[in-house]
Amino acid sequence: MVDSQQLREYVPVLILAAVAIAFAFGTLALSVVVGKWANRSRRTGHSTRVKDIAYECGMIPVGDGSSRLSVKFYLVAMLFILFDIEVVFLYPWAVVYKSMLVDHANLIFGSMLTFLGILFVGYIYALKKRAFEWKS
Amino acid sequence: MSYLQLLGLVAPETIVVITALVVLGLDLLILREQPLRHRFWMGAAFAAFGCVLAAAWLLFINSPTHPAGEVSGALPLLRGMFVDDGLVRLVKVALLGLTVFTIAISMESSFTGHVGEYLALILLATVGMMFLVSAEDILMIFISLELTSLSLYILTAFNKRNVKSAEAALKYFLFGGMSAAFTLFGLSLVYGLSGSTGLREIAAKLEQPALDPLLVAAIVMTVIGFGFKVAAVPFHLWAPDAYQGAPTPSAAFIASGSKVASFFVFAKVMMLGFAHAGGSGSWHAYAPGWLPVLAVVAVASMLLGNLAAIAQSNVKRLLAYSAIAHGGYALLGILANGPSGVTSLVYYVVTYGLTVLGAFGVVGLVEERAGEARISDFAGLGRREPLLAFCMMIFMLSLAGIPPLAGFFGKFYVFTAAVGGAKDLGLLWLVIFAIAMSAVSLYYYLQVLKQIYVVPVSAESGSLGAPISSRIVLAVIAFGVVALGCAPDFLVGRLLAAIKLAAL
Amino acid sequence: MQAALFYFFAALTLVCGALIILNRNPINSAMFLVLSIASMAGLFVLLHAFFLAAVQVLVYAGAVMVLFLFVIMLLDLKEEDRRKFNLFGIITGVISVAAIAYISFAAIRSGSASVSRTASDIEGGTLPLGKLLFTNYLLPFEILSVLLLVAMVGVILLSKKDLK
Numbered sequence: 001m002v003d004s005q006q007l008r009e010y011v012p013v014l015i016l017a018a019v020a021i022a023f024a025f026g027t028l029a030l031s032v033v034v035g036k037w038a039n040r041s042r043r044t045g046h047s048t049r050v051k052d053i054a055y056e057c058g059m060i061p062v063g064d065g066s067s068r069l070s071v072k073f074y075l076v077a078m079l080f081i082l083f084d085i086e087v088v089f090l091y092p093w094a095v096v097y098k099s100m101l102v103d104h105a106n107l108i109f110g111s112m113l114t115f116l117g118i119l120f121v122g123y124i125y126a127l128k129k130r131a132f133e134w135k136s
Numbered sequence: 137m138s139y140l141q142l143l144g145l146v147a148p149e150t151i152v153v154i155t156a157l158v159v160l161g162l163d164l165l166i167l168r169e170q171p172l173r174h175r176f177w178m179g180a181a182f183a184a185f186g187c188v189l190a191a192a193w194l195l196f197i198n199s200p201t202h203p204a205g206e207v208s209g210a211l212p213l214l215r216g217m218f219v220d221d222g223l224v225r226l227v228k229v230a231l232l233g234l235t236v237f238t239i240a241i242s243m244e245s246s247f248t249g250h251v252g253e254y255l256a257l258i259l260l261a262t263v264g265m266m267f268l269v270s271a272e273d274i275l276m277i278f279i280s281l282e283l284t285s286l287s288l289y290i291l292t293a294f295n296k297r298n299v300k301s302a303e304a305a306l307k308y309f310l311f312g313g314m315s316a317a318f319t320l321f322g323l324s325l326v327y328g329l330s331g332s333t334g335l336r337e338i339a340a341k342l343e344q345p346a347l348d349p350l351l352v353a354a355i356v357m358t359v360i361g362f363g364f365k366v367a368a369v370p371f372h373l374w375a376p377d378a379y380q381g382a383p384t385p386s387a388a389f390i391a392s393g394s395k396v397a398s399f400f401v402f403a404k405v406m407m408l409g410f411a412h413a414g415g416s417g418s419w420h421a422y423a424p425g426w427l428p429v430l431a432v433v434a435v436a437s438m439l440l441g442n443l444a445a446i447a448q449s450n451v452k453r454l455l456a457y458s459a460i461a462h463g464g465y466a467l468l469g470i471l472a473n474g475p476s477g478v479t480s481l482v483y484y485v486v487t488y489g490l491t492v493l494g495a496f497g498v499v500g501l502v503e504e505r506a507g508e509a510r511i512s513d514f515a516g517l518g519r520r521e522p523l524l525a526f527c528m529m530i531f532m533l534s535l536a537g538i539p540p541l542a543g544f545f546g547k548f549y550v551f552t553a554a555v556g557g558a559k560d561l562g563l564l565w566l567v568i569f570a571i572a573m574s575a576v577s578l579y580y581y582l583q584v585l586k587q588i589y590v591v592p593v594s595a596e597s598g599s600l601g602a603p604i605s606s607r608i609v610l611a612v613i614a615f616g617v618v619a620l621g622c623a624p625d626f627l628v629g630r631l632l633a634a635i636k637l638a639a640l
Numbered sequence: 641m642q643a644a645l646f647y648f649f650a651a652l653t654l655v656c657g658a659l660i661i662l663n664r665n666p667i668n669s670a671m672f673l674v675l676s677i678a679s680m681a682g683l684f685v686l687l688h689a690f691f692l693a694a695v696q697v698l699v700y701a702g703a704v705m706v707l708f709l710f711v712i713m714l715l716d717l718k719e720e721d722r723r724k725f726n727l728f729g730i731i732t733g734v735i736s737v738a739a740i741a742y743i744s745f746a747a748i749r750s751g752s753a754s755v756s757r758t759a760s761d762i763e764g765g766t767l768p769l770g771k772l773l774f775t776n777y778l779l780p781f782e783i784l785s786v787l788l789l790v791a792m793v794g795v796i797l798l799s800k801k802d803l804k
Contacts, residue, residue: 006765007642010685014645068716071799077707078795082788084703088695089781092770099767100774110139111778118785121157122792128164129803131796142778153786160793217779253797260790267783279780283787290794349746 075131086119146218147197148190148228149266155186156259163252173244175251180243183255184236187262191232194225216273216334222634223478227269227400230486234393234493235262240609241497242385244602245504247295254294258389261287265397272335272408274323277401281319281365285312288394291386292378304381311364311374319361325354326409335409343412347424355410355426359433362405365398368467369436372460379456384503387452388496391459392489395466399485403470403478406430414473418562430467431566437464438573445580451499451509454580455492458535461577462488465570469550472557479631480549486627487534487542487620494613495531498524501602511584516593521600523607525588527614534617536581537574542620547574549628642686649682666717670708677701689764 040046093112100108126132143150159179167175238258248254264283271277289312293305327333329350330341342351360371367375379387406414406426415425422428441461448454466488469481499509501524506513518525534543551570554563620627656676663669677700684693773781797803 006688006690007685069710069713071714071801073710074707074714075795075799077703077710078799079792081699081703081707082792082795084699085788086785088699089773089784092691092766092773095766096770096774100771104138104775106138106140107142107778108774111774111782114782115785118153118157118789119792121160122789125160125164125793126796129796129800131800146779215776217777250797250803253793257790257793260786263786264783267779275777276780276783279783279787283783283790286787286790286794290790290797293798296798349743349750353740353743353747 072134079126079131082122083119086116089115145220148193148232149263151190151193152186152232152259152263152266155183155189156256156263159183159186159259160252160256163255167252172246172249172251176243179251179255180239183239183259186259187232187236187239191229194229194232216271216336217276218267218270219272220270222637223482223631224270226630226634227396227482227486228266230482230489231262231265231269231393231396234396234486234489235259235389237490237493237609237613238385238389238393241388241493241500241606242383244606245383245385245500247297247383250294254291257287257291261291261389262393265393268397269400271401272404274326274333274335274338274405274409277405278316278320278323281398281401282316284394284397285316285365288386288390291389292382294386295383298381300381301383302381304378307374308378308382311371315361315364315371317361318357318364322354322357322359322361325350325357329354335405338409339411342410347413351413352424355413356429358405358410359426359429362398362402363433366395366402366463366466367456367460368433368463369440369460370433372437372440372463375460376453376456379459380450380452384452384496384500384509387455388493388500391455391496392493395459395463396482396485396489399463399466399470399481403481406470407473407478416558416562417471417566418558418560419565421559421562427471427473430471431563434464434467434471434566435569437461437467438570439464442573442576442580445577446583448580449510449512451502451511451514451584452496454511454584455495455499458577458580459492461573462492462535465547465550465574468554468563468566468570471563471566472550472553474553474557475632475635476553477557479628479635480546480553482631483624483628484546484550487546487617490613490620491531491534491543491617494527494610494617495535497606497610497613498528498531501600501606505600511587512591514584514587515591517587518589519593520598521602524600524602524610527610528588529585530614530617532581532585534621536578540618540621542617542624545621545624549624646683646686649679649686652676652679653683664719666712666719667709670705670712673708674701674705677705684764687764691766691769692764 090112093108097108159182162182163175163179167178170178235258239255242254242258261284264280264285264287267280268277268284271280289305289309292308293302295301326338326342329348330338332338332341342348363371364374378390382390410426413425414427415423417427417431438461441457441459441464445454445457445461448457466481466484469477469484471477472480502513502517503509514528517528530541534541537543537547539545547570551567554567554570555561557563653676656672656679659672660669660676663672677696681693681696681701684690684696
């Protein structure tokens with residue numbers, strides 16, 4: 001087993017996650033408590049229905065908040081994922097690059113060159129087909 | 137080992153990849169304003185040239201082959217990742233040939249304006265298949281299987297004007313995604329049990345008399361995953377819709393090239409990886425393992441494929457169900473579980489691929505004219521188009537397994553391998569069943585031929601107006617089917633010689 | 641501590657996984673998928689697969705989930721109506737679940753000796769992983785670029801309107 005030294009490095013991440021969750025739920029809870037308290041009626045000590053409505057003036061919102069997205073978003077998101085995966089493979093490459101440069105310089109360099117080269121063809125294709133242009 | 141050495145080892149694949157990139161770029165940058173016909177001809181010529189070059193390399197450049205298990209150079213770069221022996225080379229040449237014919241029958245079609253992409257995707261799917269047949273490592277198998285499948289999904293959806301094409305692609309994609317998940321789950325269990333990704337190491341680690349329950353799960357899931365890929369019952373549901381909705385050349389490619397590669401790697405995974413978990417499917421000596429599972433799948437495929445094909449009125453659907461049935465016959469080659477099984481399997485799927493490619497070629501021409509490919513659209517083809525009708529007759533009779541065509545010898549070899557593969561004629565029950573089913577199949581193939589030759593021509597239908605190039609291509613394929621049937625030793629002799637060296 | 645964390649993350653993964661299919665609002669389902677993926681990243685960390693954990697968060701919880709949400713919004717999915725189950729679906733479902741449960745049970749009972757011999761000596765840090773990737777597994781890595789190219793061409797071809 002790898003010694004748990006490396007695992008211990010993840011304790012801050014765990015703490016961060018705990019703080020994030022606590023913050024998200026804490027503010028929610030706090031807003032309920034504070035809202036109840038601020039909206040309480042002077043006479044009865046309880047909040048009233050009218051005071052609990054989101055906005056005290058203007059129109060009460062009707063209908064659905066969301067609307068249908070264009071298919072263009074999908075194209076952008078998909079291209080983003082593909083290039084994202086490409087970048088993910090650059091991390092381990094960058095980490096081992098120096099140590100492999102000694103013995104297998106040509107291997108470590110050539111492999112990434114091919115990888116990027118083939119994806120570059122895809123990039124040119126996307127560019128030429130105007131996949132990155134919003135208006136078409 | 138230097139990078140150029142690595143590229144040299146995978147030179148045929150590199151050639152095909154470069155061809156695909158060049159075809160894509162050529163169409164994108166230079167041929168853009170040309171008329172469609174012109175673009176298709178130029179692109180197809182270039183793509184076919186690349187395939188022929190790669191095949192020539194495989195056949196004539198005697199670079200040192202890399203049998204399995206050999207460590208090359210300073211790094212164990214290719215151990216199991218890329219096996220390069222005579223058998224693999226033969227299968228690859230067959231794959232490249234099927235690709236060239238697919239390109240040739242798609243040359244005159246008009247379902248798409250995106251010529252460069254279409255040809256490039258066919259070539260890249262071929263690259264996936266080539267790596268697939270070379271792979272003896274589960275990671276490599278999975279990645280090349282995905283490359284092949286992804287290209288085929290897109291090729292299925294290629295006709296953007298036809299809703300059915302999109303529907304077919306969606307069904308194919310969803311089933312394919314499910315099957316990939318099953319394959320991956322099964323293979324990861326295998327990795328968990330054996331701790332290695334190479335098929336031979338896996339077999340060595342899994343050598344124990346009792347079946348581990350996890351191994352059972354792994355085998356079942358792997359069979360499910362590959363069963364989807366080769367469209368065996370009960371994982372066949374995507375096939376009829378995908379074949380019918382896809383553009384005809386794409387369907388032909390799915391039925392031919394991808395079948396050859398999938399069956400080959402299926403046999404490899406079962407025979408090499410699960411070498412000690414075979415069990416027995418004999419009627420008198422049943423033992424649990426993958427053999428009985430595959431025997432059940434084979435029976436179901438032959439039964440359902442043949443019976444459902446009888447009820448079809450669309451020829452593309454008919455060919456789909458016939459492909460399911462043929463998958464069942466081909467499984468007998470895997471069930472034979474030995475060198476003779478591999479020989480017969482490769483001969484069977486290659487000749488089947490060639491035949492079905494030709495059949496789809498004729499169907500595509502009829503469909504182009506009639507808009508659909510119902511059996512009744514073939515009425516009177518014998519008068520209208522004597523040459524094409526004759527080719528179709530050869531293809532149909534070969535699929536039915538009539539001597540002296542290639543289909544007959546394919547079935548013959550597979551059946552004899554299956555009879556000899558198990559002890560005491562244990563698989564005889566399966567072979568008798570297969571022969572009976574193959575007699576049933578004669579009915580629906582003759583149904584098509586009856587339309588072509590017996591049903592009178594209706595008044596308004598004349599010749600198909602098929603271009604001369606398509607006629608030549610189909611005639612060549614038909615000639616190939618006859619020649620491989622008359623001289624089966626041409627292929628079988630080479631296969632046997634190659635297998636002796638390959639240690640499979 | 642490690643065991644406690646393992647049970648916590650495993651339970652979280654399973655509960656979120658169940659909530660993904662039980663939820664009737666697709667956006668909520670997607671959110672539970674994010675949570676399930678993130679807790680799986682926690683499991684990867686406990687298995688010392690540090691790079692994989694990071695990629696899990698970066699690619700799956702990040703990019704892939706954005707895509708999921710876009711597709712849900714693109715299709716403008718509303719809350720589903722109550723689903724109707726057919727008998728065939730129930731029977732096949734019960735059979736498959738029973739089979740999986742039986743196999744898992746049998747595997748646990750037969751002793752985990754066959755399983756535990758792996759994974760322990762595998763290092764999952766970025767450095768050992770990179771070394772393996774660029775030596776033994778170089779060929780799959782190169783094929784991956786072709787796979788990504790195919791995906792790129794396919795997505796542009798199929799989803800771009802008025803493609804030239």
